[in-house]
Amino acid sequence: MTTVTDLIDLFEAEAARDRPTEEMPDVGIIMGSDSDLDVMAGSESGRPGAFDALTALGFEECTDYDDPPESRYTFETWVVSAHRTPELMYTYAETAADRGLDVIIAGAGGKSADLPNMTASIAYPLPVIGVPVQEKSVDSVIGMPHGAPLTAVDAGKSYNAALSAVQILARGDDELADRLRSLHDERQTDVATVSWSLHDLGTNAFSDSR
Amino acid sequence: MTTVTDLIDLFEAEAARDRPTEEMPDVGIIMGSDSDLDVMAGSESGRPGAFDALTALGFEECTDYDDPPESRYTFETWVVSAHRTPELMYTYAETAADRGLDVIIAGAGGKSADLPNMTASIAYPLPVIGVPVQEKSVDSVIGMPHGAPLTAVDAGKSYNAALSAVQILARGDDELADRLRSLHDERQTDVATVSWSLHDLGTNAFSDSR
Amino acid sequence: MTTVTDLIDLFEAEAARDRPTEEMPDVGIIMGSDSDLDVMAGSESGRPGAFDALTALGFEECTDYDDPPESRYTFETWVVSAHRTPELMYTYAETAADRGLDVIIAGAGGKSADLPNMTASIAYPLPVIGVPVQEKSVDSVIGMPHGAPLTAVDAGKSYNAALSAVQILARGDDELADRLRSLHDERQTDVATVSWSLHDLGTNAFSDSR
Amino acid sequence: MTTVTDLIDLFEAEAARDRPTEEMPDVGIIMGSDSDLDVMAGSESGRPGAFDALTALGFEECTDYDDPPESRYTFETWVVSAHRTPELMYTYAETAADRGLDVIIAGAGGKSADLPNMTASIAYPLPVIGVPVQEKSVDSVIGMPHGAPLTAVDAGKSYNAALSAVQILARGDDELADRLRSLHDERQTDVATVSWSLHDLGTNAFSDSR
Amino acid sequence: MTTVTDLIDLFEAEAARDRPTEEMPDVGIIMGSDSDLDVMAGSESGRPGAFDALTALGFEECTDYDDPPESRYTFETWVVSAHRTPELMYTYAETAADRGLDVIIAGAGGKSADLPNMTASIAYPLPVIGVPVQEKSVDSVIGMPHGAPLTAVDAGKSYNAALSAVQILARGDDELADRLRSLHDERQTDVATVSWSLHDLGTNAFSDSR
Amino acid sequence: MTTVTDLIDLFEAEAARDRPTEEMPDVGIIMGSDSDLDVMAGSESGRPGAFDALTALGFEECTDYDDPPESRYTFETWVVSAHRTPELMYTYAETAADRGLDVIIAGAGGKSADLPNMTASIAYPLPVIGVPVQEKSVDSVIGMPHGAPLTAVDAGKSYNAALSAVQILARGDDELADRLRSLHDERQTDVATVSWSLHDLGTNAFSDSR
Amino acid sequence: MTTVTDLIDLFEAEAARDRPTEEMPDVGIIMGSDSDLDVMAGSESGRPGAFDALTALGFEECTDYDDPPESRYTFETWVVSAHRTPELMYTYAETAADRGLDVIIAGAGGKSADLPNMTASIAYPLPVIGVPVQEKSVDSVIGMPHGAPLTAVDAGKSYNAALSAVQILARGDDELADRLRSLHDERQTDVATVSWSLHDLGTNAFSDSR
Amino acid sequence: MTTVTDLIDLFEAEAARDRPTEEMPDVGIIMGSDSDLDVMAGSESGRPGAFDALTALGFEECTDYDDPPESRYTFETWVVSAHRTPELMYTYAETAADRGLDVIIAGAGGKSADLPNMTASIAYPLPVIGVPVQEKSVDSVIGMPHGAPLTAVDAGKSYNAALSAVQILARGDDELADRLRSLHDERQTDVATVSWSLHDLGTNAFSDSR
Incomplete structure (x- = not known):
C-alpha cells in the first residue's frame, strides 16, 4: 500500500536531490487512471502507444530513480488523477523540471479531462502534450484559455504524442x-x-x- | 399487481402521517424505469451506483415505512415515470418533503428525460439532483429554465449524485x-x-x- | 496592483483566523475571468445571475473580511483562474471550509472549464455547484469522474446555481x-x-x- | 394580477360546465413563456406561426369562454410553464378534453422543453403536436419513451404544426x-x-x- | 418477381375502384427497405413496433385488397424507396386517399430519409407521421420547410407513431x-x-x- | 402569374421537341426557393456562386428556349421545390436529359434538403451535384442510400459545384x-x-x- | 519489399510513356490504408464497394500496365497515404491525367481525411470523387475551400462513388x-x-x- | 504580381544557400489565406495572435532574407494554401529545415484544414503546431493518423501556439x-x-x- 503522501514526498525529495541530468528521465508519461494504460502505453492487442514509440526510438523506462537505465534517453510512467488526487498532481507538475523532465505526455479520459491542462498550467514553461484518452475528452484537453499553452494530439494517439515529444528533444540532437x-x-x-x-x-x- | 392509485394513496397517507423525522428516509432515489436500475443503483457487473455510495457511507435502504431500518441515515427507491405515470410522479414529488425526504436523486433516460426536472419543479424547494441515465439524456436533464433550480451530474454518474446528496446532508453533521x-x-x-x-x-x- | 501571493496570503490568514461563523460568508462565488461577470453575477442589460438571486433572497456581499455585512446571510466574489493562476485556485479551495464557506458557486468558460472541477476536488467534501459560462463549457464542467462529486447547472444559469446553493442552506432553516x-x-x-x-x-x- | 390558482379554477370550472361543442375551442395553443410568442404565433417581422396558419384557414381566436367567436372553427392561446407552474400545466392538460379541445399545439424552448411532453402524457389520448421553440429544444420534445405518444415538427415550425392540427380535424370534414x-x-x-x-x-x- | 410497374398499376387500379370505405385499410405503413422492418413493425427479439401497437388495439393487417380482414380497423404494409423507386413512391402517395387510407406511417433510415417527407408532400392533405429509422435520420425527417406539414416521432419509435395515428382516428370514435x-x-x-x-x-x- | 401546370407543360413540350443539342442548355441550376439565390448563384455582397463560376468560364444563361444564347456553353436557372411542388420537381428531373442537360446543380436548404436527392433519383443516370444551402443541409444532401448516386459539395459552395460540373463537361473537350x-x-x-x-x-x- | 521511390518512378515512367488511351485505366481507386479496403472495394461479408459496382458494370481491374485487361473499361487500385507518404501522393495525382485516368475515386478515414482533397488539388482539372471511409471523415472530405473543387459521397459509400464516376464516363457513351x-x-x-x-x-x- | 513559381524558386534558393543559423528565422508562421491573418497574427480590435506573443517575447519579424532583423530570435510570415497552391505548400515544407526554421506554426480554416497536416507530413521531423482558424477546423487539424505527428491548439489560439513554439525553443535556453x-x-x-x-x-x- 502506497499513500498519496508517500508519492508526494518522493517527488519532492527527487526535486531537491542534485542528480546529474543524464540520470534523470527525459520524458514523463502520466495518465489519470490505470484504465488509460492501453491507450497511453499501447497494448499487445490494440494499437501501439507512447511506450511503443519511445522504445522503438531507443528510450528505456526508468523504474527506479536510484538505478536509472543505461540508455541515453529515458522516460518514466505514473498514474496521477487530477480530480481524485489533486495534491499529487500539483506536486508532480511542480517538481517536474527539477526532476529532470524535458517534456510531459499527459493523458486523461472522460469529458472533464483536466490532467493535461492542469499539469501544463503548473509545470509551465515545461512543454506538455495532452492526449485525450477518449473521443469525448478532446474538447476538454484542447480548450486551454488564452495565455495557458498546451498542445494536443487526437483522441488515443499517444504514439503520435511520443513522436512529437521526441521531435522537441531532437532539436540540435x-x-x-x-x-x-x-x-x-x-x-x-x-x-x-x-x-x-x-x-x-x-x-x-x-x-x-x- | 399494484396500481398507480395504490401508490398515490400510499404516498398521501405517509405525508399525512406524523412520523418522527428519524423514522423517515433522508434520501429518495427514483428512476423512470426499472431498466435504469443498473445505472441508478449500480450492478455487480457494471459500475457502482447511488446504492453503492450510500451503503458505503452507512445508509440503509427503507423498504417498509412501518418498519424503518435502525440506521441513522436511510434512503428509499422507487420507479416513477414522468411520461407513463404523470400523476404518480406528481404525487411523489408533492409529498416528498412531508414524507421526510431531504434530497431526491432522480434519474431518467432517453432524450426527453423529464423526471428529474418535473420532480424538482414540483418538490421545490427540496433539492433534487438529476442523473441522466444515458449520454443523450444530459441536455434534457441539465437544461432547466431560469428560476427553476436543479443540479445535475454527468450521464450515468449516480454514484457521484449520491456523494453530492450526502455533501448536502453533511452540512453541520x-x-x-x-x-x-x-x-x-x-x-x-x-x-x-x-x-x-x-x-x-x-x-x-x-x-x-x- | 495585487499579486497572486498577496491573495494566497490573505486566504491563508483568514483560514487561520478564528472568526465567528456568522461573520464569515456562507456562499463563495468564483469565476475564471472578469469577462465571466455578466454571466456569473448578472448584468443590467442581460439575464440575472447569482448576485441577483442571492440579493433577492436577502444575502449581502462581503467585500471586507474585517467589516462583514450585517445580514445573517452573506456571500463573497472573486476571480480565480485554474489555468492562469493554479496556485491561487488551489489555496482558495483548500481554505474554503476554514474561511466559513458552506457552498461554492464556480463558473468557467471555454472548452477546458476546469475551475469548478478542480475547486470541487480540492475543497471536498464542501459542495461545489459548477456553472458552465458558455454552452461549450457544459461537457467539461459536468464530466467529473467516478468518485469526484460536483453538480452542475446549465450554461449561463448562475441564477439557478444560486437558488440551488440556497436550497442547500435552507435545510433546517x-x-x-x-x-x-x-x-x-x-x-x-x-x-x-x-x-x-x-x-x-x-x-x-x-x-x-x- | 392573476394567480395560478385563478387560472386553475377557471380551467376546472370550464371542464365541469356543459357547453355545446361548437362553443368550445377546437385547438389549444400553449407555450412555456410569452417570449415564445413570436415563434408560436408568428410575428409581423418574422416568419408566420400557428396563429397565421389557423386564421388563414378561417379559424378565429376564442378570448372569452362566455362569448366565443362566431366562426365554426376556433382556437385559444395560453402561456403555461412546465417548470415554473407545474400545477397549472397539470390542470390545463387534465381538463383539455372536457373543455372541448380536439388537438393541442404545445411549444417550449430551452434544452428541457418538457411542456409538450408532459401535456401529451396528461391529456392522453388527446393528440398533442410539439413545437420545439429553439433548435436545441428538438431532442427534448421528440424524445418521448415507448408508449407515450407525441408527434413533433421542426424547431420553430408552429405554422406547420397548425397545418398538421387542421389535417387531423379535416378527417371527414x-x-x-x-x-x-x-x-x-x-x-x-x-x-x-x-x-x-x-x-x-x-x-x-x-x-x-x- | 414483381416489377415496379406491376405495383404502380395495382395502386392506380385500387384508386380507380369504388370500394366501400370499410373494406379499405385505414392506416398505411411504408418503409424504405425491408431492412427497416424490425424498427417499423417490431420484432420478437427487439422492441415492439407499429404492427404491435396496431394489433394490440384490434387492427388487422390487410394483405389482399379483394379479401380484406373482417376487423373494423385495418392497415397495410409496403416497402417503398424514395431514392431507388421514386415513381413507385409517387404513385403510392398520390393514390393513398383514393385507396381509403386515413393516415400514413412512413419510416426511412440513413441521413437522407426522404420517404416520409416526399410522401407527405404528395399525399397532402392526408396526414403523414414520419418515423426516423435511425438516430441519424431524425434531422432529415423532421426538417420540413414552411408550408409542408409532417409530424415525426423519435428515432425507431414506430410503436408511438401507431398510437399517434390511432389518436387521429379516435377523434369522434x-x-x-x-x-x-x-x-x-x-x-x-x-x-x-x-x-x-x-x-x-x-x-x-x-x-x-x- | 404562372402555375405549376404551366411549367410542367413547358418542360414536357421542350422534352418532346427535337432541338439540336447546341441550342439546349448544358447545365441546369435549380434551387428550392428564391431565398437560396445568394448561395446558389452568388451575390454582389456575398461570396460568388455557380452563376459566377460558369460565366467566368464563358457560359451564358439561357432564359428563352426559343432564343438561346450564342455561346457554345449555356446553362439555365429555375426554382423547384421538392416539398411544396413535388410534381414540378418530378417533371423537371424526368425531362432533364431530353431537354439537353448534361449535368444538374441542385441546391436546397433546411434539414430535409431533398431536392438534390430526389432530382438525382429521377434524372438518373444524368449526374447531379448537390449543394447544401445551409450547414444543416449537408447530412440530408450527402446521405443517399446504396445504389442511388449523387455527389455533393460543402455547404454553400455552389461555385465549386459549378467547377465540378465543368470538369465533367471538360472530359474530351x-x-x-x-x-x-x-x-x-x-x-x-x-x-x-x-x-x-x-x-x-x-x-x-x-x-x-x- | 517496395519503396516509395519505386512507385514514384513507376508513375513517372507511365506518365512519360505514350500508351494508347484504351490500354490505360479509366478510373483510379486510391485509399489511405489497406485497412480501408473493405469500405473502398467492398467485402464478401460487408456492403459492396467501388470494386463491386465497377465490375457489375463490366469494368476490369488493371493490375499490370504492360498487360492491360481486354475490357473496354478498366480501373486500377492503389494504397496512397497523404500523411505518411506525401511525396507518393503528390506524384500519383500529378501523373494521373498523363497515365490515362479520367476520374479518381479517393477514400480516406480518420478526422484529417486529406487524401481526396490533396489529390483533387494536385490532379485538377481531373475530377476526383471523395469517399469518407468513416462517418468522422465526412467533414474533412467535403470541406474544400472556394475555388478547389471536389465532390463527395456519404461515409462508406464507395459503391455510389463508382456509379457517379461511371455517370461521368457515360456522357456521350x-x-x-x-x-x-x-x-x-x-x-x-x-x-x-x-x-x-x-x-x-x-x-x-x-x-x-x- | 508574384507567381507561385517565383516563391517556389525563392524557397529553393534559400534552402540551397548556406546562411549562418542566426541569420535565418527560427519560427515560420503560415496560413491558408490572408483572411486568416486576424486569427493567426492577431488584430488590434480582436484577440492577440502569434505575432503578438512572439513580439512580446522579443522576437522580430524577418521580412527580407538578405537583411534579417538584429534580434537573436526571429520569425517569418507567409500565406500558403494547401488546396489552391499545393506545389507552393510542398516546397515551403520541404525546404523549411534547410531554411533554418526550428518550428512551424500553421493555421487553416474551413472543414478541410489540411495545411498544418500536410506541412507536418512533409517537413517531418521538424515540429509543426497546428492552429484551427475556425471551430469547425479543429477535427481536421487534430485528426492525424498513427505515425504522422502534429500537435494542435484550440480554434483561434495562435497566441498559445506561439507560446508553445517558444517552449520548444526554450529547452536549454x-x-x-x-x-x-x-x-x-x-x-x-x-x-x-x-x-x-x-x-x-x-x-x-x-x-x-x-
Whole structure:
C-alpha cells in the first residue's frame, strides 16, 4: 500500500536531490487512471502507444530513480488523477523540471479531462502534450484559455504524442533526428509494399491473401 | 399487481402521517424505469451506483415505512415515470418533503428525460439532483429554465449524485463529513498504490500483472 | 496592483483566523475571468445571475473580511483562474471550509472549464455547484469522474446555481425556505398574469401591447 | 394580477360546465413563456406561426369562454410553464378534453422543453403536436419513451404544426380539407411564379429586381 | 418477381375502384427497405413496433385488397424507396386517399430519409407521421420547410407513431378512444407493480429477482 | 402569374421537341426557393456562386428556349421545390436529359434538403451535384442510400459545384479544360501575390495596408 | 519489399510513356490504408464497394500496365497515404491525367481525411470523387475551400462513388449509359419484389420467411 | 504580381544557400489565406495572435532574407494554401529545415484544414503546431493518423501556439525560459489585481467601474 503522501514526498525529495541530468528521465508519461494504460502505453492487442514509440526510438523506462537505465534517453510512467488526487498532481507538475523532465505526455479520459491542462498550467514553461484518452475528452484537453499553452494530439494517439515529444528533444540532437527519420522510412516502405501488393495482385487476390 | 392509485394513496397517507423525522428516509432515489436500475443503483457487473455510495457511507435502504431500518441515515427507491405515470410522479414529488425526504436523486433516460426536472419543479424547494441515465439524456436533464433550480451530474454518474446528496446532508453533521473524508482517503490510496506499482514494475511488467 | 501571493496570503490568514461563523460568508462565488461577470453575477442589460438571486433572497456581499455585512446571510466574489493562476485556485479551495464557506458557486468558460472541477476536488467534501459560462463549457464542467462529486447547472444559469446553493442552506432553516417559496410565488403569479393577458387580449392585441 | 390558482379554477370550472361543442375551442395553443410568442404565433417581422396558419384557414381566436367567436372553427392561446407552474400545466392538460379541445399545439424552448411532453402524457389520448421553440429544444420534445405518444415538427415550425392540427380535424370534414388544398394551391402558384420570373429574367436581372 | 410497374398499376387500379370505405385499410405503413422492418413493425427479439401497437388495439393487417380482414380497423404494409423507386413512391402517395387510407406511417433510415417527407408532400392533405429509422435520420425527417406539414416521432419509435395515428382516428370514435385508454391503463399498472416490487424487496433483492 | 401546370407543360413540350443539342442548355441550376439565390448563384455582397463560376468560364444563361444564347456553353436557372411542388420537381428531373442537360446543380436548404436527392433519383443516370444551402443541409444532401448516386459539395459552395460540373463537361473537350486551368492559374497568382506582400511588408504594415 | 521511390518512378515512367488511351485505366481507386479496403472495394461479408459496382458494370481491374485487361473499361487500385507518404501522393495525382485516368475515386478515414482533397488539388482539372471511409471523415472530405473543387459521397459509400464516376464516363457513351440503366432496373425490381412479398404474406409471415 | 513559381524558386534558393543559423528565422508562421491573418497574427480590435506573443517575447519579424532583423530570435510570415497552391505548400515544407526554421506554426480554416497536416507530413521531423482558424477546423487539424505527428491548439489560439513554439525553443535556453516566466508573471498579476478589485469594490461597484 502506497499513500498519496508517500508519492508526494518522493517527488519532492527527487526535486531537491542534485542528480546529474543524464540520470534523470527525459520524458514523463502520466495518465489519470490505470484504465488509460492501453491507450497511453499501447497494448499487445490494440494499437501501439507512447511506450511503443519511445522504445522503438531507443528510450528505456526508468523504474527506479536510484538505478536509472543505461540508455541515453529515458522516460518514466505514473498514474496521477487530477480530480481524485489533486495534491499529487500539483506536486508532480511542480517538481517536474527539477526532476529532470524535458517534456510531459499527459493523458486523461472522460469529458472533464483536466490532467493535461492542469499539469501544463503548473509545470509551465515545461512543454506538455495532452492526449485525450477518449473521443469525448478532446474538447476538454484542447480548450486551454488564452495565455495557458498546451498542445494536443487526437483522441488515443499517444504514439503520435511520443513522436512529437521526441521531435522537441531532437532539436540540435542529430542522433535523435536520424532515429525519427529511420522509423519513418520503415513506415513509408510498409505503405509502398502493401500498395504494390494490392495493385499487383488485384483487389480479389489481395483480399484473399489477407 | 399494484396500481398507480395504490401508490398515490400510499404516498398521501405517509405525508399525512406524523412520523418522527428519524423514522423517515433522508434520501429518495427514483428512476423512470426499472431498466435504469443498473445505472441508478449500480450492478455487480457494471459500475457502482447511488446504492453503492450510500451503503458505503452507512445508509440503509427503507423498504417498509412501518418498519424503518435502525440506521441513522436511510434512503428509499422507487420507479416513477414522468411520461407513463404523470400523476404518480406528481404525487411523489408533492409529498416528498412531508414524507421526510431531504434530497431526491432522480434519474431518467432517453432524450426527453423529464423526471428529474418535473420532480424538482414540483418538490421545490427540496433539492433534487438529476442523473441522466444515458449520454443523450444530459441536455434534457441539465437544461432547466431560469428560476427553476436543479443540479445535475454527468450521464450515468449516480454514484457521484449520491456523494453530492450526502455533501448536502453533511452540512453541520460532522459524522457524515468524516465518513465522506474516509471514503475519499481510501480512494486516494488506491490511486497512489496503483501509480507506484506501475512506476515500480514498469509498463510491461505492470501490464502483464493485470 | 495585487499579486497572486498577496491573495494566497490573505486566504491563508483568514483560514487561520478564528472568526465567528456568522461573520464569515456562507456562499463563495468564483469565476475564471472578469469577462465571466455578466454571466456569473448578472448584468443590467442581460439575464440575472447569482448576485441577483442571492440579493433577492436577502444575502449581502462581503467585500471586507474585517467589516462583514450585517445580514445573517452573506456571500463573497472573486476571480480565480485554474489555468492562469493554479496556485491561487488551489489555496482558495483548500481554505474554503476554514474561511466559513458552506457552498461554492464556480463558473468557467471555454472548452477546458476546469475551475469548478478542480475547486470541487480540492475543497471536498464542501459542495461545489459548477456553472458552465458558455454552452461549450457544459461537457467539461459536468464530466467529473467516478468518485469526484460536483453538480452542475446549465450554461449561463448562475441564477439557478444560486437558488440551488440556497436550497442547500435552507435545510433546517425555515426562514430561508420561506424566502425561497416567496420568490417562487412571485414568479408563478408573473406567469399567470401574462398568460391571462395573452388569452384575454388575444394574440394580436397582446402582441401590439408589448 | 392573476394567480395560478385563478387560472386553475377557471380551467376546472370550464371542464365541469356543459357547453355545446361548437362553443368550445377546437385547438389549444400553449407555450412555456410569452417570449415564445413570436415563434408560436408568428410575428409581423418574422416568419408566420400557428396563429397565421389557423386564421388563414378561417379559424378565429376564442378570448372569452362566455362569448366565443362566431366562426365554426376556433382556437385559444395560453402561456403555461412546465417548470415554473407545474400545477397549472397539470390542470390545463387534465381538463383539455372536457373543455372541448380536439388537438393541442404545445411549444417550449430551452434544452428541457418538457411542456409538450408532459401535456401529451396528461391529456392522453388527446393528440398533442410539439413545437420545439429553439433548435436545441428538438431532442427534448421528440424524445418521448415507448408508449407515450407525441408527434413533433421542426424547431420553430408552429405554422406547420397548425397545418398538421387542421389535417387531423379535416378527417371527414370536406370543407376543412378544401381550405387546406386552396391554401396549398396558392403556395404552389407562388413558387411557379417566382421560378418563371427567375428563368425568364435571368439571374442578374432577377437579382436586381428584388 | 414483381416489377415496379406491376405495383404502380395495382395502386392506380385500387384508386380507380369504388370500394366501400370499410373494406379499405385505414392506416398505411411504408418503409424504405425491408431492412427497416424490425424498427417499423417490431420484432420478437427487439422492441415492439407499429404492427404491435396496431394489433394490440384490434387492427388487422390487410394483405389482399379483394379479401380484406373482417376487423373494423385495418392497415397495410409496403416497402417503398424514395431514392431507388421514386415513381413507385409517387404513385403510392398520390393514390393513398383514393385507396381509403386515413393516415400514413412512413419510416426511412440513413441521413437522407426522404420517404416520409416526399410522401407527405404528395399525399397532402392526408396526414403523414414520419418515423426516423435511425438516430441519424431524425434531422432529415423532421426538417420540413414552411408550408409542408409532417409530424415525426423519435428515432425507431414506430410503436408511438401507431398510437399517434390511432389518436387521429379516435377523434369522434369512442371505441377507439377506450381501447387507447385501456392499453395505457395496463402500462401504468405495469409501472406501479415494478415500482412497488423494487421498493418492497429493496434494491439488492429486486436485482437478484430479475 | 404562372402555375405549376404551366411549367410542367413547358418542360414536357421542350422534352418532346427535337432541338439540336447546341441550342439546349448544358447545365441546369435549380434551387428550392428564391431565398437560396445568394448561395446558389452568388451575390454582389456575398461570396460568388455557380452563376459566377460558369460565366467566368464563358457560359451564358439561357432564359428563352426559343432564343438561346450564342455561346457554345449555356446553362439555365429555375426554382423547384421538392416539398411544396413535388410534381414540378418530378417533371423537371424526368425531362432533364431530353431537354439537353448534361449535368444538374441542385441546391436546397433546411434539414430535409431533398431536392438534390430526389432530382438525382429521377434524372438518373444524368449526374447531379448537390449543394447544401445551409450547414444543416449537408447530412440530408450527402446521405443517399446504396445504389442511388449523387455527389455533393460543402455547404454553400455552389461555385465549386459549378467547377465540378465543368470538369465533367471538360472530359474530351480541350477548350473547357484550358479555361479551367486558366481560371486556376489566376487564383494561384492571387495567392502568391498576397503571400509575398504579407512577407515583404511584414505583418503590421500589411495589416495597415488592407 | 517496395519503396516509395519505386512507385514514384513507376508513375513517372507511365506518365512519360505514350500508351494508347484504351490500354490505360479509366478510373483510379486510391485509399489511405489497406485497412480501408473493405469500405473502398467492398467485402464478401460487408456492403459492396467501388470494386463491386465497377465490375457489375463490366469494368476490369488493371493490375499490370504492360498487360492491360481486354475490357473496354478498366480501373486500377492503389494504397496512397497523404500523411505518411506525401511525396507518393503528390506524384500519383500529378501523373494521373498523363497515365490515362479520367476520374479518381479517393477514400480516406480518420478526422484529417486529406487524401481526396490533396489529390483533387494536385490532379485538377481531373475530377476526383471523395469517399469518407468513416462517418468522422465526412467533414474533412467535403470541406474544400472556394475555388478547389471536389465532390463527395456519404461515409462508406464507395459503391455510389463508382456509379457517379461511371455517370461521368457515360456522357456521350450510350453503352455505359445503358449498363447504368440496366443495373438500376434490377435494383428496382428487387425492391418491388420484396415489397409485394411483405404485403402479400403480411408482416408476421414475411418476418418468419426471412 | 508574384507567381507561385517565383516563391517556389525563392524557397529553393534559400534552402540551397548556406546562411549562418542566426541569420535565418527560427519560427515560420503560415496560413491558408490572408483572411486568416486576424486569427493567426492577431488584430488590434480582436484577440492577440502569434505575432503578438512572439513580439512580446522579443522576437522580430524577418521580412527580407538578405537583411534579417538584429534580434537573436526571429520569425517569418507567409500565406500558403494547401488546396489552391499545393506545389507552393510542398516546397515551403520541404525546404523549411534547410531554411533554418526550428518550428512551424500553421493555421487553416474551413472543414478541410489540411495545411498544418500536410506541412507536418512533409517537413517531418521538424515540429509543426497546428492552429484551427475556425471551430469547425479543429477535427481536421487534430485528426492525424498513427505515425504522422502534429500537435494542435484550440480554434483561434495562435497566441498559445506561439507560446508553445517558444517552449520548444526554450529547452536549454535560459534567457527564453526567463522571458516566458516573466510574461506569465505579468498575466498572473493582472488576474490577481482584477480579482482583488472585484472583491473589494463588490459586484455592483466593480461592474459600474468597467
